[in-house]
Amino acid sequence: MIMYWIFVLVVSTLLYVLLDGFDLGVGILFGLTRSESRRRDMIGAIAPIWDGNETWLVVTGVILWGAFPIVYATLLSAFYLPLIIMLLGLILRGVAFEFRYKTERLRWIWDTGFFGGSLIATFIQGVTVGALVEGLPIADGRYSGGEFGWLSPFAILCGVGLCFGYMLLGACWLIKKCDGDVRELAYRLVPALSIGLLAFLLVVFAYALVENLQVMGQWLKRPYLLVFPLIGVVAALMLARSIRRRRDGTPFYMVAVIFAAAFGTLAISFWPYMIPFSITIEAAAAPHSSLAFMFWGEGLFIFPLMLIYAAVNYSVFRGKVVPSSESY
Amino acid sequence: MELTALLLSRLQFAFTISFHIIFPSFTIGLAAWLTVLEALHLASGRPAYRVVFDFWLKIFGVVFGLGVVTGVAMGFQFGTNWSELSRMAGPIQGPLISYETFTAFFLEASFFGILLFGRSRVAPWFYLMSTAMVALGTTFSAFWIMVNNSWMQVPVGYVVENGAFVPQDWAKIIFSPVVWVRFPHMLLAAYLTGAFCVAATGAWYLLRRESTAEAQIMLRMGLFLAAVLVPIQIFFGHLTGDYVHDHQPVKFAAIEGRWHDEQPAGEVLIAIPDSTSETNRYEIKIPILGSLIGSLSFDSKEVGLTDFPPQDRPPVAIPFFAFRIMVGCGMIMLLLAWLGSYLSVKGRIERNRPLLWLTFFSFPLPFIAILTGWFTAEVGRQPWTIYGLLRTADAVTPFLTARQATISLVGFGLVYGLIFVFGTYYIYRLLYAGPLGKPALPLAAVTPASRFRSAAGV
Numbered sequence: 001m002i003m004y005w006i007f008v009l010v011v012s013t014l015l016y017v018l019l020d021g022f023d024l025g026v027g028i029l030f031g032l033t034r035s036e037s038r039r040r041d042m043i044g045a046i047a048p049i050w051d052g053n054e055t056w057l058v059v060t061g062v063i064l065w066g067a068f069p070i071v072y073a074t075l076l077s078a079f080y081l082p083l084i085i086m087l088l089g090l091i092l093r094g095v096a097f098e099f100r101y102k103t104e105r106l107r108w109i110w111d112t113g114f115f116g117g118s119l120i121a122t123f124i125q126g127v128t129v130g131a132l133v134e135g136l137p138i139a140d141g142r143y144s145g146g147e148f149g150w151l152s153p154f155a156i157l158c159g160v161g162l163c164f165g166y167m168l169l170g171a172c173w174l175i176k177k178c179d180g181d182v183r184e185l186a187y188r189l190v191p192a193l194s195i196g197l198l199a200f201l202l203v204v205f206a207y208a209l210v211e212n213l214q215v216m217g218q219w220l221k222r223p224y225l226l227v228f229p230l231i232g233v234v235a236a237l238m239l240a241r242s243i244r245r246r247r248d249g250t251p252f253y254m255v256a257v258i259f260a261a262a263f264g265t266l267a268i269s270f271w272p273y274m275i276p277f278s279i280t281i282e283a284a285a286a287p288h289s290s291l292a293f294m295f296w297g298e299g300l301f302i303f304p305l306m307l308i309y310a311a312v313n314y315s316v317f318r319g320k321v322v323p324s325s326e327s328y
Numbered sequence: 329m330e331l332t333a334l335l336l337s338r339l340q341f342a343f344t345i346s347f348h349i350i351f352p353s354f355t356i357g358l359a360a361w362l363t364v365l366e367a368l369h370l371a372s373g374r375p376a377y378r379v380v381f382d383f384w385l386k387i388f389g390v391v392f393g394l395g396v397v398t399g400v401a402m403g404f405q406f407g408t409n410w411s412e413l414s415r416m417a418g419p420i421q422g423p424l425i426s427y428e429t430f431t432a433f434f435l436e437a438s439f440f441g442i443l444l445f446g447r448s449r450v451a452p453w454f455y456l457m458s459t460a461m462v463a464l465g466t467t468f469s470a471f472w473i474m475v476n477n478s479w480m481q482v483p484v485g486y487v488v489e490n491g492a493f494v495p496q497d498w499a500k501i502i503f504s505p506v507v508w509v510r511f512p513h514m515l516l517a518a519y520l521t522g523a524f525c526v527a528a529t530g531a532w533y534l535l536r537r538e539s540t541a542e543a544q545i546m547l548r549m550g551l552f553l554a555a556v557l558v559p560i561q562i563f564f565g566h567l568t569g570d571y572v573h574d575h576q577p578v579k580f581a582a583i584e585g586r587w588h589d590e591q592p593a594g595e596v597l598i599a600i601p602d603s604t605s606e607t608n609r610y611e612i613k614i615p616i617l618g619s620l621i622g623s624l625s626f627d628s629k630e631v632g633l634t635d636f637p638p639q640d641r642p643p644v645a646i647p648f649f650a651f652r653i654m655v656g657c658g659m660i661m662l663l664l665a666w667l668g669s670y671l672s673v674k675g676r677i678e679r680n681r682p683l684l685w686l687t688f689f690s691f692p693l694p695f696i697a698i699l700t701g702w703f704t705a706e707v708g709r710q711p712w713t714i715y716g717l718l719r720t721a722d723a724v725t726p727f728l729t730a731r732q733a734t735i736s737l738v739g740f741g742l743v744y745g746l747i748f749v750f751g752t753y754y755i756y757r758l759l760y761a762g763p764l765g766k767p768a769l770p771l772a773a774v775t776p777a778s779r780f781r782s783a784a785g786v
Binding site for chain 2: 048051052054055057058059061062063064065066067069070072073074075076077079080081083084085087088090091092094095098099102106109142143144146147286287289290293294297298302303305306309313
């Protein structure tokens with residue numbers, strides 16, 4: 001039962017990172033252009049799916065709450081300010097999809113909210129991961145780090161790194177979905193974003209070595225973990241090739257594989273801890289009666305349906321976006 | 329009063345959840361009404377039903393979006409501000425809320441797209457079913473929220489192990505009689521909200537002499553529905569009062585403004601409760617009625633607040649006044665719905681401009697009633713978060729500082745203020761334009777890409 005909910009948690013978190021990752025990335029890229037036609041195309045490329053993507057964040061949250069309440073209570077209260085600010089960012093960018101078309105004079109408010117909200121939410125997600133890798137100060141089963149116990153150069157570095165990562169995902173999504181101007185822009189951005197991401201990964205690795213972080217110990221103890229970074233490297237090479245040959249469909253999947261590899265590396269190096277090096281999966285799990293109640297309804301029936309629905313939705317929305325000039 | 333992290337967290341929760349409840353209470357009712365309209369359109373083929381449907385669907389879209397984004401924030405605040413509550417009650421509340429997310433989000437996400445963009449791509453019966461599924465999704469959502477909140481009001485089916493509430497009997501938790509009184513009470517409140525908003529909009533167009541055919545449908549259906557539902561709602565309100573009387577005597581005494589035991593007990597109509605002297609000032613009271621309302625008897629003894637130590641009593645003024653405002657709104661709605669329905673049957677309502685004005689101005693009433701009803705329930709539960717088991721002061725995140733809580737409260741205030749001002753303005757513009765009017769700008773949601781979505785699930 002516990003393992004089933006760990007599995008569901010991993011799937012929903014990974015889906016969230018990949019799916020909301022690209023639309024948050026598009027949100028950041030949106031701020032890099034002033035042209036209304038480009039902006040329209042960018043929003044058009046994510047409008048029908050962004051809310052479904054964000055749903056996976058809520059799903060992740062409620063699985064933690066129900067199946068691992070101690071993790072839910074500890075993490076959310078530890079990251080108090082960053083989480084609240086992230087939520088406010090997500091709200092601002094969420095309403096922008098509708099509101100920006102309801103006004104012309106004040107559109108800048110919603111456009112700023114869309115870009116700023118996306119950027120802040122991404123940065124904070126990266127900071128959170130970074131702080132977890134470093135290890136949160138925990139005493140007596142509760143967070144004990146104070147208001148800014150999560151803040152560190154390493155966490156900030158991870159925040160910046162994730163911005164590059166999501167922007168890369170977003171750019172590859174635009175290549176996949178758009179034609180013309182926006183696609184060209186995205187093709188131009190990908191090399192710089194990839195180099196940025198690579199540089200970030202190298203720095204993180206060096207930092208982990210120098211500071212002798214505890215996750216390094218996990219990697220040294222389990223050398224088979226190197227499979228994941230290896231998959232990432234192969235995907236990166238294929239990404240470079242597909243960009244050179246201009247295969248519109250491929251880059252997104254390659255970046256997705258890089259993300260999945262990074263995610264796998266992290267997840268397995270945390271194992272068997274849920275909050276690294278203080279709270280294990282076993283200790284965090286809710287009582288059997290809670291897990292079983294969740295399993296026999298939402299776990300066994302609704303969760304597969306949600307996956308199928310998401311897949312159908314994406315298959316319906318496959319192919320290029322209709323150029324915006326046709327619909328206005 | 330000193331602004332502690334506890335007080336600020338309570339203010340923040342009260343603010344964000346009050347803000348949030350406005351939107352779902354509107355969309356739950358509206359979704360059900362849209363289903364009825366679509367069924368009527370299929371059955372009768374009358375085009376005006378279709379026009380009314382399409383018009384309210386646009387408004388539904390905007391309000392629904394506001395409900396979703398503000399609801400996401402609610403799901404995280406239990407962990408950020410109330411970590412001790414989550415730690416202890418997570419094994420019960422977490423699964424309930426996760427069912428809310430899984431069932432409601434799944435149904436809404438799947439069928440909402442078809443509702444907005446799929447009219448031309450699916451068979452009429454499938455479109456009707458999609459509408460019903462969205463309505464069902466919003467209803468499920470309300471159901472799980474009410475199960476969760478009812479458990480906090482009257483906890484059942486649990487055992488305490490290692491300082492946590494472990495669920496022992498889920499059937500007891502879900503089929504608790506309290507749930508099945510409060511859930512209908514909330515659902516009816518949402519339906520009434522939809523009914524009065526629709527009727528008020530119809531009255532507005534009639535006053536402006538615009539879209540009269542559609543306006544008559546709105547006005548009549550709204551008022552007729554309300555005329556039937558308000559009495560049922562009052563009945564469920566009474567049942568809700570009964571559970572408070574039996575399970576939460578101190579809350580009941582606060583609502584009644586009763587400081588000392590009385591036999592037979594009077595009913596305080598209005599007063600200003602004074603908790604320092606433990607009496608009411610400027611009291612208007614009807615003898616014996618209190619026993620009648622509380623226990624359906626002429627001579628029952630009803631308990632007073634002073635039976636409970638001061639630290640176990642809620643702040644009296646808020647539940648006392650909030651309850652009276654809610655009941656007052658209910659009475660006005662009853663009169664308006666019956667009078668309006670009567671005139672409507674007689675065919676005289678279109679010419680009765682004073683009544684049209686009254687109906688137009690009635691749209692805030694259901695919202696006020698819902699908010700004050702929730703204030704009564706939630707403030708009346710204090711000082712407990714889980715009634716009788718966990719005090720609010722022990723539920724808050726222990727290391728939360730007042731500075732953090734201030735920043736977050738101000739943040740929520742600013743962002744919610746912004747989206748509220750613009751959201752209501754955009755809804756007002758849609759309403760003003762009317763069923764036949766054209767919006768000044770293309771509707772955002774209809775982005776090119778969204779066309780693709782329409783076929784989803786087909």
